[in-house]
Amino acid sequence: MNEVIVIGAGAAGILAALTAASQGAAVRLFEKNDIVGKKMGITGKGRCNLTNTCSMTEFIAHTPGHGKFLYSAYEQFTNRDLLDQLNSWGLATKEERGGRVFPQSDSAVEVRKFLYYKLRDLGVRIHLQDSVRAVYVREDGRMAVCTASGTYEGDACIITTGGMSYPVTGSTGDGYGFASSLGHTVTELKPSLIPFVTAEIWPHTLSGMSLRNVEGSLWKQGKKQAAYFGEMLFTHFGVSGPIILMLSSDAAHKKKCVFPMQLRINLKPALSAATLDQRIQRDFQKYIRKETENAMKDLLPQRLIPVVLEQAGIDGHVPANQITKLQRQDLAGTMQALCLTVTGTRPLEEAIVTAGGVHVKEIDPKTMESKRVPNLYFAGEVIDIDAFTGGYNLQAAFSTGYVAGKAAAVKERESCEK
Ligand SMILES: Cc1cc2nc3c(=O)[nH]c(=O)nc-3n(C[C@H](O)[C@H](O)[C@H](O)COP(=O)(O)OP(=O)(O)OC[C@H]3O[C@@H](n4cnc5c(N)ncnc54)[C@H](O)[C@@H]3O)c2cc1C
Incomplete structure (x- = not known):
């Protein structure tokens, strides 16, 4: 069976894991916290502004940090796709002023818990309190991660460790170190929405x-x-x-x-x-x-x-x-x-998002696969993308997570069939 490793259970990692699992991959999701989606649980002042109903062109206009890089991800997984998916799974949503979409319950914690149960339903193996310390490519080309509990291998690895803001939520910038160690450029990190x-x-x-x-x-x-x-x-x-x-x-x-x-x-x-x-x-x-x-x-x-x-x-x-x-x-x-x-x-730790991150030119926008390391993928805020408030940042994380999860699972299936 195809094996996909996802590092970090935020919005991007959860969508990547859910998507890869629904494509038939065996997925391991590593999260350093004892819960998934800790940051998601405090978004939107505790209400979680999931996305926005505006057009995807407007999404890009509201994304000063490399919005154009997201064209393909937004084509493959739109705001409508996200809402259809969540609604069909049973999470009701509502639209408010400015096209902002929130869960009907007004509870970000409910979204986080809901996605946790969905991950379990789809058979994702969730490793909580299992911080990834290093990522490397094995001699046979497979990806490997060293974590607090041991070493794990996979056909693909998706880094979704988020940015550097609100470190208490687990987003301490570990992914930048993994990316650099694998030969990627990390652009200057700056606070945005601060x-x-x-x-x-x-x-x-x-x-x-x-x-x-x-x-x-x-x-x-x-x-x-x-x-x-x-x-x-x-x-x-x-x-x-x-x-x-x-x-x-x-x-x-x-x-x-x-x-x-x-x-x-x-x-x-x-x-x-x-x-x-x-x-x-x-x-x-x-x-x-x-x-x-x-x-x-x-x-x-x-x-x-x-x-x-x-x-x-x-x-x-x-x-x-x-x-x-x-x-x-x-x-x-x-x-x-x-x-x-x-x-x-104010300091980066207090920013809503981190501007800067893994250089977009080193990532294939159609798949989120690294152009430097085959079978390595990135999604979410760890990439050098950032948007305004209004649900744009979570949608960027969901869309890139979806694309990476799908591409990682599909590529593996093709290579296994060869
Ligand atoms: C206060 C606040 C409110 C916000 N409100 C909104 C909003 O309403 N709408 C919106 O669109 N955006 C909002 N944002 C922005 C949005 O939350 C982020 O852009 C989004 O969560 C990024 O998702 P991500 O999955 O890339 O990263 P994160 O959500 O940061 O997830 C990364 C995960 O990786 C884990 N991790 C990191 N390193 C490791 C490691 N070494 N091993 C294992 N796990 C690791 C972390 O613990 C974390 O769980 C808000 C941000 C903040 C701070």
Whole structure:
């Protein structure tokens, strides 16, 4: 019988093992934790954003880290294929805002447990608490792994050890070492989907405050590098929230995005400078006898007003009717470009995904097989791929896991028949 070894029981490894087993291969799945899918169990704030209903072209657009490498994997195993598979096995799902798909139960832990039972149903031999220490090619061309419990051989080996973020979930980057030892290039590892640390301390004092419908843009040497519209959050170290996480992805990928960088927050992105000026004039007229900081209460969240006034160089205690036209224009300008100095990101361990990994040019995108070592495959975050939030990262892991599992099992069957 064909034998496939899978290293790492995350989203990619589980799909690879399930797919190889359903193709008739004998599969051993090694996992260092005492459960499968530990990281999956904390995804989507505990609800597991499994995938997205958008088109596969949009998937690629939402994948700044080598999205095009995923064309073939997405053709072979789409978001629809994933949902059909899960639904037919009995895991109900639901679609939410932005096309995000979650399990009906809202429980990531349920998904993890469900997939564990499915692996057992399909006869996958699951080695829990059995960390793989080395991977090598035997003289006869078969693959071998040394684990905590012994040495095992297979016709193929699929490395699905994930990235380097959230190491408590088991993703400690072991796969990069295996890949390097087998002659692969591992590109620079960087945090992506990660909050920013700022030089200024005023965001710390606003910790917990979120802003909606704002635009955040990253600037380097006076040039805009990236911008997103949506929600952000002040924290005890700087800034976070959806648009900041997206900007961090640009920071991980764009050569010109080198820290320190300037973050500009447009608090009124829907208004032109002239319309905003009129709006400020109206409010100052309405609260004519009040101090400027009190005259702005309809314009901005209360705690943000002193910050904006300070950046605009205006004394908030001055009565609103004494503010000059020039000062008002400075105020509008600051409201549309509140500046922060981003000194860096939080550490890689805190990132949602790792940018960088096994070089995509060394992997066949149609099979996920190594171009350097026959019968060696990669899937999931260990590869140099990473996407935005919205279910894109899990789908990338599922799709590449499916392709690797199928190709490993099919190739073996062909070679056995020869
Ligand atoms: C907090 C958080 C929330 C997220 N939410 C979402 C979300 O809702 N939707 C989404 O699409 N993406 C989300 N992601 C990203 C997504 O979880 C990952 O991209 C995805 O899990 C990667 O899957 P993977 O199988 O490649 O790796 P992992 O899930 O990291 O799995 C790798 C597995 O390999 C095991 N392993 C490692 N080394 C060895 C070894 N030497 N021997 C044996 N086993 C080993 C690890 O223990 C681990 O179980 C989130 C990430 C985080 C951190």
